[in-house]
Each structure stands twice: as C-alpha cells, then as structure tokens.
Amino acid sequence: MKTRPSEAGTAAPASPATHRLLSSRLVVTGILAAGMALLTVVLALTGVDYWSTRASMLQDSRVEAAIVADNISAAVVFRDTSTANEMLGALRSSSMVISATVYDKDGVLFAHYARDRDPDFPTTLRATGLDGAAERAGWHMLEIARPIEASGTTWGTLYIRKSMAALYMRLGIRFGTALLIAICVMAMATAMVLRSRAAVRDAENRLHELAHTDAVTGMGNRHAFNEKLAAELQGARGAGYRVALVYIDLDNFKTVNDTFGHAAGDGLLRQVAKRLQSVVRSTDTISRLGGDEFALILRLDMDDAALEKYAQRIVSVFQAAYTEVGQQVNVTCSAGIATFPDDAMDMDALVSNADTAMYRAKEMGKNRCVRFDASMNLAVVRRQAIEQALRAELEQGTGLALHYQPVFAANDQSMVGAEALLRWTHAELGSVSPLEAVSVAEDCGLIAPLGYWVMRTACRDAAQWKGGKSLRVAVNISARQLGDPQFLERVMDILREEGLPAHLLEIELTETVLMENMEAGAHTLHRLSQLGIHLAIDDFGTGYSSLAYLRQLPMRRLKIDRSFVKDLPGQEHSRAIVTAIVALAHSLGLQVTAEGVETQEQADYLVRQGCDVLQGYVFARPMPAPQFLALQASASA
Numbered sequence: 001m002k003t004r005p006s007e008a009g010t011a012a013p014a015s016p017a018t019h020r021l022l023s024s025r026l027v028v029t030g031i032l033a034a035g036m037a038l039l040t041v042v043l044a045l046t047g048v049d050y051w052s053t054r055a056s057m058l059q060d061s062r063v064e065a066a067i068v069a070d071n072i073s074a075a076v077v078f079r080d081t082s083t084a085n086e087m088l089g090a091l092r093s094s095s096m097v098i099s100a101t102v103y104d105k106d107g108v109l110f111a112h113y114a115r116d117r118d119p120d121f122p123t124t125l126r127a128t129g130l131d132g133a134a135e136r137a138g139w140h141m142l143e144i145a146r147p148i149e150a151s152g153t154t155w156g157t158l159y160i161r162k163s164m165a166a167l168y169m170r171l172g173i174r175f176g177t178a179l180l181i182a183i184c185v186m187a188m189a190t191a192m193v194l195r196s197r198a199a200v201r202d203a204e205n206r207l208h209e210l211a212h213t214d215a216v217t218g219m220g221n222r223h224a225f226n227e228k229l230a231a232e233l234q235g236a237r238g239a240g241y242r243v244a245l246v247y248i249d250l251d252n253f254k255t256v257n258d259t260f261g262h263a264a265g266d267g268l269l270r271q272v273a274k275r276l277q278s279v280v281r282s283t284d285t286i287s288r289l290g291g292d293e294f295a296l297i298l299r300l301d302m303d304d305a306a307l308e309k310y311a312q313r314i315v316s317v318f319q320a321a322y323t324e325v326g327q328q329v330n331v332t333c334s335a336g337i338a339t340f341p342d343d344a345m346d347m348d349a350l351v352s353n354a355d356t357a358m359y360r361a362k363e364m365g366k367n368r369c370v371r372f373d374a375s376m377n378l379a380v381v382r383r384q385a386i387e388q389a390l391r392a393e394l395e396q397g398t399g400l401a402l403h404y405q406p407v408f409a410a411n412d413q414s415m416v417g418a419e420a421l422l423r424w425t426h427a428e429l430g431s432v433s434p435l436e437a438v439s440v441a442e443d444c445g446l447i448a449p450l451g452y453w454v455m456r457t458a459c460r461d462a463a464q465w466k467g468g469k470s471l472r473v474a475v476n477i478s479a480r481q482l483g484d485p486q487f488l489e490r491v492m493d494i495l496r497e498e499g500l501p502a503h504l505l506e507i508e509l510t511e512t513v514l515m516e517n518m519e520a521g522a523h524t525l526h527r528l529s530q531l532g533i534h535l536a537i538d539d540f541g542t543g544y545s546s547l548a549y550l551r552q553l554p555m556r557r558l559k560i561d562r563s564f565v566k567d568l569p570g571q572e573h574s575r576a577i578v579t580a581i582v583a584l585a586h587s588l589g590l591q592v593t594a595e596g597v598e599t600q601e602q603a604d605y606l607v608r609q610g611c612d613v614l615q616g617y618v619f620a621r622p623m624p625a626p627q628f629l630a631l632q633a634s635a636s637a
C-alpha cells in the first residue's frame, strides 16, 4: 500500500497561529527582560552616585564649618555681633546652606544667618540637640556643630543647617538622564527587534506556505492534510460531529506519465485538481498527498446515502476524457471512504482504513468508490501474514512449488509444452492462490526473488523434459518484474545455468503488464525475442491494450482469456469475440492459444475456428513436476 498509517502522524502539529503567539511572547519577554536589566543598572549606578556624592558633601561641609568657626572666633571673643552676622552672611554663596547660627559659650544665640526665613531654627544650643563637634545627617537636612575656639578656650558653637535638596536634584537629573538614555536605547532596540521579527515572520509565513502547498496543483500537501485532519478530528471530538475521509488514487496515471512525459502528467494532475475542486463543497478540504493520491476531508452533515452520492460525484468527475498535449487521455480514479468515529477513533486508524477501502476499490476493478468495512482489515492482516510467510519461504524455499499444465496442438492433440503455475501451501495460511501471492509480492517488493525462483525452477524442470518433441515451458511474468532493469540479464543467466535453450522458454505477459511498461518494456521484449525467447500475450481481451502498440511488439502468441471460452459455443457474444481474436491474431502473424477449455464441445469449436493450441481441464489439469514428467514420458513413448 502506498500510504502507511504512520506517515499520517497522530499528534496535531502546532498551528501557525499558536506558533506566532509563542514567538511574539518570546519577543515581548526578551524586550522586557532587557528593559529590566537596564533599569537595574541605572538604579544601581544612581545608588552608588548617591552614596559617593553624599560622602563628599559631608566632607566639604566639615571643612567649611571648620573654616567658618576659625574665622569667626575673634568676633565671638570680642562679642562683635555685627561682624559675626556679616561673616555668617558670607555663607549665602554656599547654595546648600539654609541657616548658620553662632551660640555663645552659655549656649545663647549670638549671631544668625538664614537664606530664607528659617522659623524652626533652634534659638539655643540645647535646642539643636548637638553639642561640641557633632553632626547629624538626615534624609532632608545635614546639621553640623563646631566649637569656636581661641587660645585653647571654647567661646561658643557654630551650628550650620544644610539642605539635601541640591543633592537630590543632582541625583534626579543624573537618574533622569540615564533613564532617558536607557529608554531611547530600549526603544531603538525594540524597533530593530520588531523590524527583524516582522521580516522573520514574513519569511516564516512564506516557508509555512511553501511547506504546506503542493507545487504542482497549488493544493494543500501532505503536511497541510495532516494538520487539517488532526484539527478536524479534535473539533469533532469536542463538538460531537462526524468526519469523513475520502482517499482518491488515479488508476492509470503512470501510463499517462510514461507515455506523454512528466510535464503532461503534471498538467493532468492540475486538471484533476480543478475538476475535484469543482465538485467539493467550499467547507471540504482537498489535498494532494503526493504522486497520484488525493485526499478529501469533509465534515459529515449528511447521511450515509448522501455520502455515497457525494462519492459517486467524485468518481464521475473523471468520466470525461482529459486533453493533454493535444491528446485525449482517459483517467479514472479509485476512492475509499472511512468515517470518524464510526470506522476509526483516531487519525492513524482513519487514514489507514480509508487507504484500505481505496485499495479494495482497486481490487474490485478500479473506477469506483468503496466505503470501508471492518472485514477489510482482516484482508489486510492476511496480506501481512502472507508477506511474512513468503519472505520466510523464499529464504528456506520449502513450501513453494510449480505445477505444470500441458498444452496441446489443436490439429493432432499432441503435447507441445506446459504452463508453469505457482503453487504454495503454507502450514498456517493453507493454500495461497498464485494471484494472491503474486499481488502481495508485488506490493512488498518480493516479486523479484519470487519471479526469479519461478523462472529458475521452470527452466530447471523443462531442461529434464526429453522426448521426441521439444516441449516449451511458459512462465508468467508480472508487471514489476518486467520493469526490473536486470531482467534480461537475469533471464539469460538462468537459461545458461539451467541448460535450457532460449527457444524453449515462453514468457507470458498480460495486456496490463504490457501497458504499464510501455517504453522500458518494449526494449526488453525486443531483446528477449532476438535471443530466441518466445513471447505471449496472456488473458487477451480483458485489458485495454492498443492494437497499434501491440503490433510493434515481437509477440508470437496470443492467449484467449478463459472468460470468452467458458460460454462457447452457446453464447453468440463469446463466439463473435473468439472469431474476431483468432482472425486478428492470424492477420498479425500470431499463434492463438485458447485457455480454460473444459469440454470437448468447446475444444471442437475452437479447432474449427482455427485455434492453434488448446489448454484446459478437459485435457489435463496443472500437475506436480514428477507427474508431468511421467505424462510426458508416456506421451513420447
């Protein structure tokens, strides 16, 4: 199967909105953190500044008070109040001084200076609360007291009050400037971050768009599909609605791609996308999952019958032919539907079930839509078991066998060869039909080892068939085998190693195999034919082969499918087809084999129509190699 459930993924990836919100938050948090850091630095610097300015102011004030106390001592000794007042007045040049007072040795006011009115100034030394050489530094005011001395005697006390306002003013200006610079820096940094963020977001949006868009059709791709389906299922769980998933796979897209080239294939996919979009509702989501696979997610607001009709509409969209590179191209689709929560409770199971239903549609003949059914999973389980068993079987090679069904010349009923048919009986799985085994082997990549085992075994057995007439062994080849670039070389090696002449090997290919390997196949077939190997078209009439194309291939034989033989000679339709096929084959120089001949009446009719070789239960059933050897020995005796 092309799609494995694990590819879908279960967890809903973060939506672009969540992603954007998260990255915006990160940006804001980063800016805030930087702002806080700058503010802290500014505050710390201001604190340091405060303490150093305050300490130097204290020191200056002490010196100032000592100088004034020294100079004023003479005026105090001689009780010259006016000189003392004048000297105190000189302090007005010191802007921080509020007032200065001199008390005599009894602590009584002697001289005073106040910058403005200072009604609270202490009128006695006692009221200052300071004595001798003391100082008091508060938040608002600095008070200094200094003794006034002359000739070793204390004559009074100088008391100065200073305001701290200037200090705060200076600090305030510095803090404000630093803050302003910090804010400007932050604003510039923020503007730059936001600008680059916007550029990054644009780039992210573009990347998101690219990562979620299919380049060929412009539809959502597998990422977009996974996100949408996860979101839709989450919504459905919350709100209790149903969701349907339709898996669509084009049936013969590979042929178009191989025939007309990849550009035409892309053009066709674009047309398909347009047509699909024209039938789905605007609320439904259609995505291209890759290759020729599309998926449709719809919120189910319709009943099952309406859903079937809807699916039919999708399939019928493909009925009209497409025109690509001037050619009419017919492409059909196989679709599978699974619904949530009826068929699956989670995303992986829903995807897997829709895929399973789509593969069932293919198995049922393509060009249809199939609703998932729980029993289909049993089929999937069986296929997985077959895959495992086949893998083991090919390593040990014990359970596989070939049976040979003889084929007879129509004119004299003599045996002319045999068709090798795969038989496989497994201890647990029982008898597995060759069609089932080959189909599983093709899907899981085991067709090459299986095909070469069949080819080698058939050639080895046929090399033992000795008799009057050389018998040719026919081997069936599946589509994937013909696509193997090593095919020609491997077949030649096998013939050489097993000792079978090339003309005694016939390779049977169905029309579908031929049509699926048109270009690469044609070259290989010509080489095989040049080497002497016979080529036959199997099950003729059941495929869609173009006769013009078949004519160019080096075919020797055409085998009429047994579905046309079964109703002979009674049914007119079958009679007409068989007559036409025989005439056509002979006109192209091909021999005709009729397979599935079950009655003598059918055999007689086919001989009358000119068939060259007959094969069927009426003559012999497929049989094990030793039995065939015995039959062949008795026939040639």
Ligand SMILES: Nc1nc2c(ncn2[C@@H]2O[C@@H]3COP(=O)(O)O[C@H]4[C@@H](O)[C@H](n5cnc6c(=O)[nH]c(N)nc65)O[C@@H]4COP(=O)(O)O[C@H]3[C@H]2O)c(=O)[nH]1
Residues within 6 Å of the ligand: 405, 420, 421, 422, 433, 434, 435, 438, 454, 476, 477, 478, 508, 538, 539, 562, 595, 596, 597, 598, 615, 616, 617, 618, 622
């Ligand atoms: N009803 C009826 N059936 C008859 C009669 N005579 C023969 N048959 C059956 O018709 C099938 C003929 O093989 P086919 O058309 O190549 O169809 C084959 C062939 O396409 C495929 N197959 C078988 N062996 C191999 C193999 O080794 N490799 C590949 N690639 N495919 C194989 O599986 C198909 C089915 O094979 P079988 O089941 O063996 O079925 C065989 C054979 O048993 C008859 O008179 N009446």
